Amino acid sequence: MLKKIAFFNPQGNFDRNDSHLTEHPDFGGQLVYVKELAKAMSKLGLKIDIITRKIIDLDWPEFSETFDHYPNYENLRIIRVPFGGSKFLNKELLWEYLGDYVKEIIRFYNSEGEFPDFVTTHYGDGGISGAMFLKKTGINFSFTGHSLGAQKKDKFSSFNNEFLEQKYRFSIRIAAERSAIKYSTFVVTSTEQEKTVQYMHQAYKNLTLENLKKFVVISPGVNTEIFNTFEDEKVQHFEKFLKIYNKSFIILSSRIDPKKNHISVVKSYLENKKLQEIFNLIIVVRGIENVFEYSKKETEDAKILSQIIHLLKENNLLENIIFLNIDSQIELASLYKAASKFKSIFALTSLYEPFGLAIIEAMACGLPVVATKSGGPIEILNNGYYGKVVDPNDTNEISSAILEIFKDYNKYQKLGINRVISNYTWEKTAEKYLEKIHSTYKMKTEHVQLPLFFEKLI
Ligand code: F6P
16 A cells, blocks of 8 residues: 655755745755645655755755654655765755665665655656666656756757766756656656657657656646735735835746846836836845845846846836845745735746746736746646736837736736636645556566666666
8 A cells, every 4th residue: 555655856955944945046946846745745644755965064054954844744754864975065966976865765764664655756866866766676756857957958058068067967967867757657747848848859759759658747736825815914014015115016036047037027127118107126035135235246146136236227217126035935925915906917037937836826826927938837827818928038028918917907816816726736736646656656667777877876
C-alpha cells in the first residue's frame, strides 16, 4: 500500500518560516509549488518528506537542522541531508554533489528502517537524483521539470558557449533532464504548451516522443487559505494606505530579474498619458528596505531598479511609483485584496513564464491581470478570455490591454476569481498526482543507464 512519498528538491531550501522564499532565484515558484503540493498531499493522509540540503552557514542560519516542519502539518517533514560541504551553494554548483545527496538519502532511510514508496522529483537536479535513487533502490519517481535547461540556453544565444557551460552547466543539466524523462514513471507539466513546445525542443524531442504516454498535464494551484477575497485587518491597513493616492494601481510583483521584464510595463506607463492619469505603479520588492539606496549597488536587481528610477525621474513621474517591501505571502495577498478595491490591475510581462503562478494568486484576490503571452499564462487566461495576454515587448499592446480591463473591471474580476476556484487549487493538484502515483509506483524499471558524469557520482 502507498504510505510514504518523498520529494527530492536539492536546490534552495525549506523552513517553517519560508525564509528567502521568492527573494532569491533558487527560492522561486518551484519552492512554493513543492511546499504547497507536499502540504496538500499530506492532508490526503500520506506521510510526506521534502528532502533538501543541510546548510551550516552564518549567512543562511535557517537551514542547519536535520528536521523541520510546517505547523499543523504533522504528516509532513522537511529533512535536510548534508552534501556539497556546509556553505550555501547556488543551484548551478550542486551538480557534482548530487551523488552524495542520493547516498545521504539512502543512509537516512536505512537508519529509519523504512523507505518511501515513491519519489516526486523537481527540476533537473531533483530529476537526476531520482534516477540515481531508482538505480540504487528500485523505487520509482516522477519528474516535474519546472524550468528546462534548453529553453534557458536559447535565451543566451548571443553568449559564448564556453562561458555558458562554465556558468550554467547546460550540457550536464540537459543530460540530467533527459535521464529524468527516460526513467521516471510520469512527467508532469503545468500546461499543454510546456508539453507540446518546451519538451519538443531538439534537446529532448526524441525522448519526449518515445515517452509521450508518460506526460501528464497537471496545473499547479494557489494557496486559497492565503489568496482569497476574505477581508481582515491587514487588508484594511493597506486600504487606508492606498486610499491616500486617490488612484488605481498597476501592480508588479515578481523577482527583480531581467527575465521578469518589469521595464516593459514602466515604459508603457511613460508612453501613455491616460495610464498616468488613472494609475500609479506599485512595484513589490522583497527584502529591500530602501530601494533608492539599494539601487546604487552593482547587483543585477539593483541595476534594474536604478533604470526604473532613472526613467521615472527623467519624465518627472517619480511620485507615481511606490516600491513596497512585502515580506510574506499573507502580506502580499492583503495588498492585492486592498488594491482590488481601487480597480487595480496586476501585470506580469515576463519575457517567458513557464507557468505563471503569480497571476493566479492575484486573480484569486480579485485583481484582474495582464500577462505575457509567452509561456503558461496564455492557457491560464484561455487566450485572453479570463484576463489579457500581451506581447511582453509591445508597450502599446500592454497599455491598451490595461485600459481595456479597466473599462470592464468587474467582469474581469469575477472571471478571474471563478477561474482560480474551479481550476487551480493545490488539493486538485495533489489528487491528480496521487492518481498517477497509484497507477505507476509498482512498475518495474530495469537497466537504468545514467550519463557518465552521474554514473561516476554513485
Ligand atoms: O522557481 C521557479 C523556477 O523556474 C525554478 O524552477 C528554478 O529554480 C528557477 O525558477 C529557474 O531556473 P533556471 O533559470 O535555472 O531555469
